[in-house]
Amino acid sequence: MTALGKLFRTTTFKLTLVYLTVFALFAAFLLAYFAWNTRRLVTQQIVATVDAEISGLSDLFQQGGIRRLIFAIDDRGSRPGSSLYLLTTAAGEGVTGNIGSLTSGILDKSGWTETAYRRIDDSDTAAEHQALVRVLQLPGGFRLLVGRDLQERERLHDIIISAGQWSIAIVVVLGITGGFFVTRRVLKRVDAMTGTAQRIMSGDLSGRLPIAGSNDELDRLAGNLNVMLERIEALMHGLKEVTDNIAHDLKTPLTRLRNRAEEALRTAEDESQYRAALERTIEESDGLIRTFNALLMIARAESGQARDGMMNFDAAEIAQGIGELYEPLADDKGLTLRVEADEAAPMHGNRELVSQALANLVDNAIKYAAPDNATLAPDTPPLNGVQPEIVVKAAGDGDRILLTVADNGPGIPADDRVRAVERFVRLEQSRSLPGSGLGLSLANAVARLHGGELRLEDNAPGLRSVLALPRAVSVAPASPPEARERATIPSA
Amino acid sequence: MKDQGSEVAMRLLIIEDDRDAADYLVKAFREVGHVAELASDGEEGLAQALDGQYDVLIVDRMLPKLDGLTVIGTLRSKGIDTPALILSALAQVDDRVKGLRAGGDDYLPKPYSFSELLARIEVLARRRGGREEMVYRVADLELDRLSHQVKRANDEIILQPREFRLLEYLMKHAGQVVTRTMLLENVWDYHFDPQTNVIDVHISRLRSKIDKGFSQQLLHTVRGAGYMIRDGR
Numbered sequence: 138m139t140a141l142g143k144l145f146r147t148t149t150f151k152l153t154l155v156y157l158t159v160f161a162l163f164a165a166f167l168l169a170y171f172a173w174n175t176r177r178l179v180t181q182q183i184v185a186t187v188d189a190e191i192s193g194l195s196d197l198f199q200q201g202g203i204r205r206l207i208f209a210i211d212d213r214g215s216r217p218g219s220s221l222y223l224l225t226t227a228a229g230e231g232v233t234g235n236i237g238s239l240t241s242g243i244l245d246k247s248g249w250t251e252t253a254y255r256r257i258d259d260s261d262t263a264a265e266h267q268a269l270v271r272v273l274q275l276p277g278g279f280r281l282l283v284g285r286d287l288q289e290r291e292r293l294h295d296i297i298i299s300a301g302q303w304s305i306a307i308v309v310v311l312g313i314t315g316g317f318f319v320t321r322r323v324l325k326r327v328d329a330m331t332g333t334a335q336r337i338m339s340g341d342l343s344g345r346l347p348i349a350g351s352n353d354e355l356d357r358l359a360g361n362l363n364v365m366l367e368r369i370e371a372l373m374h375g376l377k378e379v380t381d382n383i384a385h386d387l388k389t390p391l392t393r394l395r396n397r398a399e400e401a402l403r404t405a406e407d408e409s410q411y412r413a414a415l416e417r418t419i420e421e422s423d424g425l426i427r428t429f430n431a432l433l434m435i436a437r438a439e440s441g442q443a444r445d446g447m448m449n450f451d452a453a454e455i456a457q458g459i460g461e462l463y464e465p466l467a468d469d470k471g472l473t474l475r476v477e478a479d480e481a482a483p484m485h486g487n488r489e490l491v492s493q494a495l496a497n498l499v500d501n502a503i504k505y506a507a508p509d510n511a512t513l514a515p516d517t518p519p520l521n522g523v524q525p526e527i528v529v530k531a532a533g534d535g536d537r538i539l540l541t542v543a544d545n546g547p548g549i550p551a552d553d554r555v556r557a558v559e560r561f562v563r564l565e566q567s568r569s570l571p572g573s574g575l576g577l578s579l580a581n582a583v584a585r586l587h588g589g590e591l592r593l594e595d596n597a598p599g600l601r602s603v604l605a606l607p608r609a610v611s612v613a614p615a616s617p618p619e620a621r622e623r624a625t626i627p628s629a
Numbered sequence: 630m631k632d633q634g635s636e637v638a639m640r641l642l643i644i645e646d647d648r649d650a651a652d653y654l655v656k657a658f659r660e661v662g663h664v665a666e667l668a669s670d671g672e673e674g675l676a677q678a679l680d681g682q683y684d685v686l687i688v689d690r691m692l693p694k695l696d697g698l699t700v701i702g703t704l705r706s707k708g709i710d711t712p713a714l715i716l717s718a719l720a721q722v723d724d725r726v727k728g729l730r731a732g733g734d735d736y737l738p739k740p741y742s743f744s745e746l747l748a749r750i751e752v753l754a755r756r757r758g759g760r761e762e763m764v765y766r767v768a769d770l771e772l773d774r775l776s777h778q779v780k781r782a783n784d785e786i787i788l789q790p791r792e793f794r795l796l797e798y799l800m801k802h803a804g805q806v807v808t809r810t811m812l813l814e815n816v817w818d819y820h821f822d823p824q825t826n827v828i829d830v831h832i833s834r835l836r837s838k839i840d841k842g843f844s845q846q847l848l849h850t851v852r853g854a855g856y857m858i859r860d861g862r
Contacts, residue, residue, distance in 0.1 A: 416853070419742075426740055427822060434821075446726070461791060462817055465830040493821040500825055 149323050153316025160312070161305055168301035172294055179290040183269050184249070190220055191273055191283050198275055206281075207233045220285050221254065221268055227278025234282070238265075244272055244280055251287070267291070326355055330362075342370045375439060387428065394421045431575040438490060438582035450488045452538045452606075453478035455495060456531035463499045467527055470507035472544075474499075478531035484538045484608045486587045491540070491606065494583035494591075495529070497576035498542040498602045502527045506546025506599060537589065538606050545599035554593040580604060639684040639754050641665040644674030644700065645716070646692055654687070657743050671695025678704055683711050684754040687746075690717035690728065698731040705732035712753040716741070725820060744854035748806040755805065765800035768860040770839060770847055772800050781839055791816070792835050799848065799858040808855035832856055 144150060190213075198206040210222045214235035223234035229244060237257040243250055250272075253265040270284030329347050337344045345366060346359040401414030460476035467474035508525050530541040580602070581591040589606035641658060645651040646669050658665040666681070668674035671692040678686055678700070686704075690697040701713050715733040717724060725736045734756075735749050765772045771780045777793060779786045788796065795816050799807055809828040813819050836848045849857050 419853075423742075430822060458817065458819075462819070462823070462827055462831075465834050466825060466827050469830050489820055492819055496819075496821070496823050500823065503825070 144317070144320055144324055147320050147324055147327075149320040150316055153312065153320065157309060157312040157316070161309055164305050164308065165301070168297070168305070172297045172301070175297060176290060176294050179293060180269070183285045183287070183290070187220065187269070187271055187283050187285055191271060191281070194281060194283065195273060195275070198281075203232075203277070203279065206275075210234060220283060221256075221270065223282040225280050225282075227280070229280075232279070236282070239282075243270065244282065247272055247274070252284075254284075323355070330359060337366065342366070342373055372439075387425065390421060390425050390428075394418060394425070397421070428575065431579055434490075434493075435575065435579050435582045438579070438586040446487045446489065447485060448488060449483060449485050450491075452482040452484050452491070452540060453480060453531040455488070455492050456529050456540060459492060459495045459499055460529045462496070463503065467499075467503050470503055471525060472503060472507055473524060473526040474503075474529065475526060476529045478529070480532070482531045482533050482538045484606060486606060487583070490583045490586065491604070494580040494604055495540050495542070497580050498540075498604065499527065499529060501576050501602070502542050502544040502546070502600070506544035533608070534605075536608055538608055540604040540606070541601060543596045543599065543601040545596060548595060548598060548600040549593060551595065577602075637754075639663045639750070640682065641685050641687060641750065642668065642674070642678055642681065642683045643687045644668045644671065644678075644692060644697065645687070645689040646670060647689070654743075654746075658747075661747060669693075671697065671700050675700045675703055678711065679707065679709065685750050686711055686713040687750070688713055688715055688733070690715055690719065690724075698728060698733070701732045712756060714746075714749060714753060716746075742853075744806065744851075745808050745810065748808045748811065748855060751805050752802055752807070752811070755802065765797070765803065767800055767803045767847055767858055768845060770800070770858075772796060779839070781843065786838055788835075788838060792831070792838065795831060795835055796839070796858075799856065802858075804857065804859045806851050806854050806857050811855070 194206060194209060197209050207224065210224055210233050213219055214222045214233075219235065221234075221236050223236040223239070223244075224232040225244060226232060235257050237255040237259055238261075239254050240252045243252050248271065249269060251267060251269055254268050254270075255261070255263060255265055267287040268284040269287055270282050273281045273283070275281055326347070326349060333344045333346050345363045348356050348359050348363075350356070397414060398418055401411060405411045405414055456478035457476050460474060460478075464474045506525055506527060525545060528541070528543045530539070530543070532539050532541075577591070577593075584591040584604055584606060587606045589604065592603040592605060594601040594603060641663055643651055643654050643665050645654070645667070648669070651667050651669070655665045655667060666677065666683075668677050672694045674686075674688065674692070675695060686701075688697040688700055692700070695703075697715055697717075701715070704711065704713070712734045713732065714735045714737060715728040716737055716739060717728065718739045725738075728736045734753055737746060737749060763774050765774070769782045771778075772793075773779075774797065779788055779793065779796065795812065798812065798816050809826065810822075812828050812831075813823070832848065832850075836846075840846050840848055847858050847860070849859065851857050
């Protein structure tokens, strides 16, 4: 019963009822109009027939007197399906005709009257019939009544009314039944969606709404909701990953920090040892803050919050600026840093974040492409005859801007390139170098914030990192503020 | 930290609701010779800032009763232009922009190091004095801002444009500690944290150009804080 009640409460069913009522009312109106018109037409026919008979009989009377009239009435009155006739004297006594009894007083009325009557051959107890009659005064005080039975008209009327009633009844029954089935079908699909939604709410984020394949509005709704669910799942997954990574990679330096402080408390003997331990502690916590900030920045970029700070700027200028910032460092490490960004590459985005992303890529290139011990001997001849260099490039490519950092160092094996972009991943050969391991993930998050991508390619030899950013950021659906708040790593 | 203290004592107003952090700041400023007063909510802070003569205000962004940006905005609308530094747990670029737009003169995200805060406060206090000469001089080092000429002991030194701006900033704040972040912000206009200390390399290049071959070193590294250009003696 509750299922049925639910069904009656659906929008589809209510709409069906409304349409059905409107349709039935309209049909009833049409039927009434039709019935009324038919009745009028039949009445007109009767009137015409009676008029013709009266004028015919009145002609006969004028030509042949009363005898001829009586004769004609007798003749006509005895035919099957004949009209009704009655000829009386001035006193009202019947002379001839096929009417047995009449409602009294009819003969005194002139013009058209509807009256009850009995035929002359009906018994007195037989039911009275209805007739439409007209009375004509003849010279000599005679009165002639002519009329026609109305039974045919009433029957036709009844047939139309009852046919109409039946068809309306059938329409209503079929409509309700149809509405019931349509509603049940829709309800079934909505129930399926609700069920999935409840499963998702209870924690199973992999659930997706069923799609019937009919490409109707419910399918489109389900499709869009599925895209949304995918995004939510990705965000939740990201959040979980962040939490796991924080747990893993922040706990390590925190433990180190704590151990060192404890060790200093236990073993330090003079002020200088305490001082050294404290300095190390501050250094370590600075590193922690740095990692934490990078994580926040990534989370912010990934949740789309940094979209507020978008502006127009020249990517070539960024390449030159970052190139100039890092050139001395590269030089120090025995690398040549070259910037190829002569043509303006205007784009729309977050200038600060794009700068930082590019800086991270250059920083990475310097860390990994630097020849060993370069700092100790800056003038050593190049390894394998290749002059180690880094090229920073900004160029337009169709509707995208490509910010490229290419080095000719050891590169990253093809299998590792995807993993390299993930948070905190530091490939085996780079474990010994300083850094939070967040540089590439931040660059990746920035690229994604702009609707672009970070590509790691083989520079043969070396690594080529490409930030491919659209010139204009397409307006991606902004997440609601609360969701954004939650997507961020809980901040201190 | 001790070599960072400045000759002139400053009067500071700290508007901060975190008692521990505020007490730490008051104590730390006193150690380097400054006087710091304390207000623990926005309204109190605003009243004190309106009354007293301070060299610099240190305003926490999130305060009870009246938030930090409103405090600064109100002061500015009343024509009080005491330099204000905003402290905030929100470290993002657009938050920074909001803070500066509200009338703040500098913005420092938490957590910060005291030496960074001190360096910025001293620069802010000095800015008020208005040091806008056309030629900066430190000992025998001379920088002409109009002709873009740099001389040491009357010998011209050729600098790259960025090196010139770096030296210009250092000399503008001669005798004051300038942190790496301040240099990155003011000379390069970047507000992010480069993972490697790129600034150090720029400084060492600049140092080799201006100090190499001279017995008196002018460009000093202040341990744990930053750099300072000064007449050594």
